[in-house]
Each structure stands twice: as structure tokens, then as C-alpha cells.
Amino acid sequence: MKAVVLIAVLALAYVGVPLVFGGNAYILGLIVAALTIAGVSVAWALLGNLGGMVSFGHAAFFGVGSYVSAVLAMKLGVPVFAAMVLGGVGAAVASVATMPALRLKGPYFALAMLAYAHIFQILATEMTPVTGGAGGLLSIPRFPTVMGVEFGEKTGGYLIVLTIVVLAALAYDAIRRSAWGLALKAMHDTEQATRVVGVPSTHLKAAMLVLSAFITGVVGAFNAHFISFLQPDYAFASTWTVLPIAAAIFGGYRTVWGPVVGSLAIYLLDQLVFKELMPHGHQLVLGALLCVMILFSPGGLMPLLVRRRRRKKEGVQAHAHA
Amino acid sequence: MKRTLTQLAATVALGVALGASSLAQAKEFLLGSELPLTGNLARVGQGMHEGIAVAIEMANRAYAGKHSFKVSTIDDETNPAKAVAAVERLIGDGAVALTGGYGSNIIGPASEAAQKAGVVYITSGGVTPELTARGYPTFFRINNSEGYAKAMIGLLEDMGVKKVSVVYLNKDATTNLAKQVQSALSAKGVTVGMHEFDAATSDFKPLLNKVKLQDRSEAIAMVGYENDYVGILRAAKVLKPQVKAVVGVWSLATAQMAKEFPDLMENVYGTSMLPYPVEFTQPEALEFAAEYKKLFNKEPDYLGQFGYVQTRLLIDAIVRAEEAGTLAKGGLADELRRTDAQTLIGRVTFDAKGDNTNFSHRMGQHQTGKVVLVWPKDAANGAMRFPGVPW
Numbered sequence: 001m002k003a004v005v006l007i008a009v010l011a012l013a014y015v016g017v018p019l020v021f022g023g024n025a026y027i028l029g030l031i032v033a034a035l036t037i038a039g040v041s042v043a044w045a046l047l048g049n050l051g052g053m054v055s056f057g058h059a060a061f062f063g064v065g066s067y068v069s070a071v072l073a074m075k076l077g078v079p080v081f082a083a084m085v086l087g088g089v090g091a092a093v094a095s096v097a098t099m100p101a102l103r104l105k106g107p108y109f110a111l112a113m114l115a116y117a118h119i120f121q122i123l124a125t126e127m128t129p130v131t132g133g134a135g136g137l138l139s140i141p142r143f144p145t146v147m148g149v150e151f152g153e154k155t156g157g158y159l160i161v162l163t164i165v166v167l168a169a170l171a172y173d174a175i176r177r178s179a180w181g182l183a184l185k186a187m188h189d190t191e192q193a194t195r196v197v198g199v200p201s202t203h204l205k206a207a208m209l210v211l212s213a214f215i216t217g218v219v220g221a222f223n224a225h226f227i228s229f230l231q232p233d234y235a236f237a238s239t240w241t242v243l244p245i246a247a248a249i250f251g252g253y254r255t256v257w258g259p260v261v262g263s264l265a266i267y268l269l270d271q272l273v274f275k276e277l278m279p280h281g282h283q284l285v286l287g288a289l290l291c292v293m294i295l296f297s298p299g300g301l302m303p304l305l306v307r308r309r310r311r312k313k314e315g316v317q318a319h320a321h322a
Numbered sequence: 323m324k325r326t327l328t329q330l331a332a333t334v335a336l337g338v339a340l341g342a343s344s345l346a347q348a349k350e351f352l353l354g355s356e357l358p359l360t361g362n363l364a365r366v367g368q369g370m371h372e373g374i375a376v377a378i379e380m381a382n383r384a385y386a387g388k389h390s391f392k393v394s395t396i397d398d399e400t401n402p403a404k405a406v407a408a409v410e411r412l413i414g415d416g417a418v419a420l421t422g423g424y425g426s427n428i429i430g431p432a433s434e435a436a437q438k439a440g441v442v443y444i445t446s447g448g449v450t451p452e453l454t455a456r457g458y459p460t461f462f463r464i465n466n467s468e469g470y471a472k473a474m475i476g477l478l479e480d481m482g483v484k485k486v487s488v489v490y491l492n493k494d495a496t497t498n499l500a501k502q503v504q505s506a507l508s509a510k511g512v513t514v515g516m517h518e519f520d521a522a523t524s525d526f527k528p529l530l531n532k533v534k535l536q537d538r539s540e541a542i543a544m545v546g547y548e549n550d551y552v553g554i555l556r557a558a559k560v561l562k563p564q565v566k567a568v569v570g571v572w573s574l575a576t577a578q579m580a581k582e583f584p585d586l587m588e589n590v591y592g593t594s595m596l597p598y599p600v601e602f603t604q605p606e607a608l609e610f611a612a613e614y615k616k617l618f619n620k621e622p623d624y625l626g627q628f629g630y631v632q633t634r635l636l637i638d639a640i641v642r643a644e645e646a647g648t649l650a651k652g653g654l655a656d657e658l659r660r661t662d663a664q665t666l667i668g669r670v671t672f673d674a675k676g677d678n679t680n681f682s683h684r685m686g687q688h689q690t691g692k693v694v695l696v697w698p699k700d701a702a703n704g705a706m707r708f709p710g711v712p713w
Contacts, residue, residue: 025439026411033403125492125520134520135494138430138452229402229431231494233521239401271407279397280360 035161038263039219041244045253051208052188057113061091063235065217066224084221091217121236136231252300354412355422361400373629405432426450446628450495454675462676469681471502483540487515487533490545526557534563544570555586566709575686587688589710594686595624598693
């Protein structure tokens with residue numbers, strides 16, 4: 001995305017959205033939920049695109065991040081923002097336990113990650129004195145008021161999650177453009193060949209896994225403090241894996257902003273349009289929309305939009321030359 | 323002539339003024355309802371939804387010409403985040419109060435959103451003590467864990483069993499209830515074996531084997547939800563432990579379970595406010611049953627009864643607050659706290675934390691396709707079949 005366009009979009013997101021929807025807690029709440037999914041979606045796409053690893057277990061990192069942050073804030077009195085970052089650190093540390101799965105490829109890696117998510121969920125259920133067991137934790141501390149900004153309110157929450165998503169996407173973009181990114185992209189196509197030329201592929205994959213887990217953990221921690229509630233079934237729910245994957249594919253997981261656009265599009269369409277039209281069973285329409293998108297533009301929404309823009313531009317230039 | 327015209331004009335003016343004043347007083351109140359109509363808790367959510375609809379119909383009849391009521395319902399899809407969004411939307415749409423919610427884990431954040439907006443939230447779908455322990459002034463519920471425990475303990479005591487196996491789901495509400503039953507029975511000298519399971523459990527045979535071979539208990543007490551009961555009873559039918567009774571709690575002694583699982587339910591006990599087929603004598607209850615039948619073409623069950631009672635109490639409090647001129651000033655919560663009513667589930671009053679401390683459930687037993695109330699004695703409409711198991 002061009003810098004000017006990006007700055008304009010970010011200005012609109014930081015200023016325009018709170019101004020327009022600040023008084024509507026419902027809409028702002030939906031946007032926050034969509035951005036929460038976007039955060040996980042970016043982290044998932046980063047691992048999938050740059051690490052070449054399709055994970056079905058990102059709910060594991062989401063859940064670990066949620067619990068670490070909630071427990072630190074509730075039981076040890078750690079300030080909420082610090083706890084949120086430590087939630088990400090907790091998820092990154094937890095990702096080390098999943099590293100044996102890096103030896104696996106394709107569906108085997110995906111399934112191993114799914115198993116890890118289940119293991120972490122069981123651990124959260126069994127560690128009752130710390131996590132509250134299956135009953136979970138209620139009244140988790142909310143975000144504080146800092147310099148007059150009430151981060152515990154909807155608009156404050158929106159600004160936090162937006163910042164997390166923007167930073168995650170910028171980090172993704174920076175890595176993609178770096179030498180590491182080049183190596184990772186090359187590795188994605190032919191891992192053996194890149195190893196031969198001296199690329200430490202396992203280390204790079206591990207680094208991507210840790211970073212992806214950290215981002216997902218921070219997003220999970222944000223969600224715990226924003227919703228103020230946590231239980232294993234919710235924190236490790238497959239929704240935190242399935243929906244971000246669907247969003248990333250819908251938006252275009254090979255692009256940096258595709259997962260963000262995809263998350264906003266599918267969540268807001270589902271909740272604001274399809275649910276209005278079909279109060280029950282609206283997910284059916286969403287499923288159909290995803291199928292249509294995959295059939296007509298396997299690369300997702302962002303490449304589709306870019307292609308259209310490029311064609312339009314070429315058309316204008318051709319017309320000017322004529 | 324001139325005098326007559328003046329008199330006529332004065333009469334018309336008075337009539338218009340009176341009419342306008344009566345129109346100004348007559349109001350339509352919008353109630354919000356956030357419920358799981360899809361997802362894991364869809365069946366129970368639907369039951370409460372039906373009861374709420376009946377309450378709205380009956381209130382519109384009772385307050386006809388004075389006030390009218392309508393309800394806007396949003397499906398929370400059994401998801402806490404979507405429940406919060408639903409509550410915020412309903413409040414944004416102008417709902418004066420909220421009725422609904424199912425599952426303590428969903429009611430928790432949803433009622434917190436209502437509390438932040440200063441809007442009353444009343445429910446019968448979450449019994450965990452944590453909900454009222456928060457002390458939110460806008461939170462009310464008509465039932466609680468203690469009321470369910472009282473019924474289960476009372477029935478087991480009346481049976482005179484000395485060894486009980488408690489098989490319970492490891493969620494907050496179910497664990498709380500199971501532990502209340504355990505401590506009360508243990509204090510009375512009953513040996514209690516505790517067997518926890520999680521929501522992913524589908525094969526209960528290993529657990530039932532423990533009950534059969536290790537506990538050798540006289541009764542099984544199940545604390546879970548519909549799917550769990552079905553799984554446990556299926557496993558018990560295979561293993562046939564030598565127990566004299568199988569007792570459960572919510573969502574078990576219902577007409578739906580009797581119809582859908584007749585081979586599993588025979589002689590099983592569960593909490594139930596109503597027998598099936600329903601036998602009512604008081605006028606309000608008769609009207610409730612007739613309206614239920616009219617709207618949904620079926621017999622009411624206790625989920626509908628709870629939904630009805632909570633909504634009717636809310637509506638009556640709204641009217642009282644409106645008449646006192648305090649509704650717009652946050653007086654609804656105070657008015658609900660002043661409630662002292664005899665309802666279809668017994669007397670309801672709310673303590674400072676919004677809990678109905680009078681609540682005590684009843685126990686029903688599936689007997690050849692019917693649900694017969696067997697506990698307490700003053701509410702019973704039949705005798706319990708003891709010993710009695712489904713196999």
C-alpha cells in the first residue's frame with residue numbers, strides 16, 4: 001500500500017471512526033471484535049505466508065496470552081497494559097513448546113498445532129487455583145484511564161486494538177521487505193534449495209512462529225481485558241483459529257493488509273447485514289460468500305481490488321495515448 | 323345561544339385536554355432480550371424466549387389501554403462477545419430493561435455491559451453465586467444455585483440413601499451446585515463420590531464403571547446439561563449400576579426430554595416447577611398455560627415459566643416506576659428491589675445483590691411419558707417411584 005494512502009486510511013481509522021461511531025457502542029463494539037479477529041488473522045497470515053506453515057492451532061496462543069495477562073493483572077496486580085504485553089510474551093514462550101511441530105510439513109503441522117491448542121485448553125482447565133478452572137475468570141481488570149483517555153471504554157478499546165493490528169501489519173510488512181523476508185519467501189517455494197545456499201530455514205521458521213504467537217497472545221490479552229471474562233472453552237475456542245483463517249483467505253493472506261480487510265469485511269457483513277436479513281443461520285450466507293470469493297479470486301479481496309485498480313489505470317492511460 | 327356555545331367549547335377543550343393527558347400517560351415500553359437462539363444453549367434459550375413472549379402478550383392484555391410492551395430479541399449465538407454486542411445494541415435501540423440471558427459465562431459479561439449503561443438486567447439463566455457476588459445494583463435473578471441444591475438434597479434425603487455418586491460437569495455453575503450437594507449430604511452422614519467430567523466428554527462408560535464398581539452407590543446425582551444427561555443415561559443403561567435412583571437438575575424433567583428420549587427417561591428425576599401434562603389451578607397460571615398453548619401450540623415447560631416470571635416481574639416494576647415518575651431516573655432497580663410477589667415459581671423478593679433468596683425448586687420424575695412432581699410433598703401431584711431406574 002502506498003504511504004500516502006496508508007496515512008490517509010490510518011488518519012481516518014484513528015480520527016474518523018471514533019468521531020462517527022463513538023456514540024454508537026454497538027457498532028464500535030462490532031468493529032473492535034472485527035479488529036480482534038484481524039489481529040489474529042495478520043499473525044496467522046504472517047506465519048503462513050512468510051513461514052510457509054499453515055496452522056490450525058492459533059487459538060492456543062490466543063488462549064495462553066489471554067490467561068497470562070488476566071492472571072497477572074488479577075492475582076499479581078500487574079498494570080493492565082504491561083500484563084497485555086506479557087500475555088504476548090507468555091504466548092511466545094508457549095510457542096517454544098510447539099516447536100517440535102516445525103519438523104512436520106503441510107497438514108501434519110496444521111494438525112499438530114490443533115493438538116497443541118487442545119493441550120493448552122486442558123492445562124487451563126486443570127490449573128484451577130490459577131485459572132479458575134472450567135468456570136474461568138470473571139471481572140478481569142479493564143484498561144485504565146491514561147491522561148484523560150478512558151481505555152476501558154469502547155473508543156479506548158478500539159484505539160488499543162487498532163494500534164495492535166497496525167503495528168502487527170507494519171511488522172509483517174517490514175519483515176517481508178527485509179533480507180529475512182526474501183529468504184523466507186524463497187524458502188516457501190523450495191526449502192531444500194534455500195538450505196543449500198545457507199539459509200537457516202529452521203531458525204527462520206521458529207522466529208516467525210514466535211512472532212506470530214506473540215502477536216496472537218497480545219490480541220488474546222486485549223480481548224480478555226476488553227470483554228472482562230475468560231474461560232477455557234472461550235479462550236481456546238476453534239473460532240479464534242477458523243474465523244481468522246477465513247478472514248485472511250477472504251482478504252488475501254499473501255498481502256499485508258488483506259487479513260485486516262478480510263476480517264472487517266466478513267465480520268461486519270455477517271453481523272450487520274446477514275444477521276439482520278437472517279437472524280438465524282446467517283453464517284450460511286457467509287460460508288457461501290467465502291466459497292464464491294475462493295472460486296472467483298483465490299488470492300482474496302485485496303489482489304482483486306488491486307487488479308481492478310490497475311486495469312482501470314491502464315485503461316485510462318491507453319485512452320490518453322489513443 | 324352564546325352561553326351554550328361557550329359551554330360546548332369548554333367541554334370539548336376539557337375532553338381534548340383529558341384525552342391528551344391520557345395519551346401522554348399511555349406509553350409503549352421496549353424491552354430488550356439477549357438469548358442464545360443458536361449454538362450450544364439454543365434449546366434452553368428458545369425455552370426462555372417463549373416464556374418472555376407469553377409475558378409480553380399477557381402484560382399487554384393486563385395493561386391494555388394504559389401501557390403496551392414489546393420485546394426486541396437478539397441471538398447471542400451462545401457467545402459472550404456477541405452477547406455484549408447484543409446488550410449494547412438493545413440499549414442503543416432504547417430498551418428500558420433487559421430480560422434473558424442463558425449460561426453464567428455469557429450472562430456475566432452481558433450483565434456487566436448492562437451495568438455500565440445503568441440498565442436493569444433480569445435473568446433465570448445463570449445460577450452461579452459469582453454473578454450476584456459482584457453486587458451490581460442493576461442485576462437481578464429469580465433463581466440460584468442454592469434453590470436447585472435444596473431440591474436435589476431434599477429428594478435424596480427423603481429417599482434415605484446412604485451412598486451417592488455425584489457426576490458433574492466441570493463448569494462454574496455445575497461445579498458449585500455439585501459441591502453444595504456434596505457438602506450438605508456429607509454433613510448428614512451420606513457417603514458422596516464426586517466424579518467430574520468436561521464438556522468434551524461423550525463416552526461416560528469409564529465414569530459409570532467407577533460408580534458401579536468403586537462407589538457402589540445407591541443413587542446417581544447428575545449435574546450437567548441435556549447432552550450430558552443423555553450420555554450418562556446411555557452409559558448407565560449399558561453398565562446397569564446397582565443404584566435405586568438417578569437424579570438430575572435443570573433441563574431434564576421436561577416434556578421435550580420425555581418425548582425425545584422415552585427409553586432413557588423413565589423413572590429419572592429432575593428439577594421441574596411444573597408437572598407434565600401441566601396441571602394449573604390459579605388464574606394467572608391457567609392464563610399462562612392457555613397463552614403458551616395459543617402461541618406455541620404446546621404445553622409450557624419450566625424454562626418458559628422462568629422466562630415468563632422474570633419478564634412479568636420486570637414489566638410490573640416498570641409500570642410502578644413509571645407511575646412513580648422514577649423510570650427515567652434509574653428508579654426501576656429500586657422498584658424491583660421492592661418486589662414481593664407470589665409467582666408461578668413461588669414467592670419472589672430480591673436481596674441487596676439482586677438474588678431471590680426464597681427460591682427453592684421442585685423435583686419431578688418421568689413416569690410413563692409424564693413428569694410427576696414428587697418433591698416437596700406440598701407441591702407433589704403424585705408419588706415417587708422408588709426404587710426406580712430407566713433400565
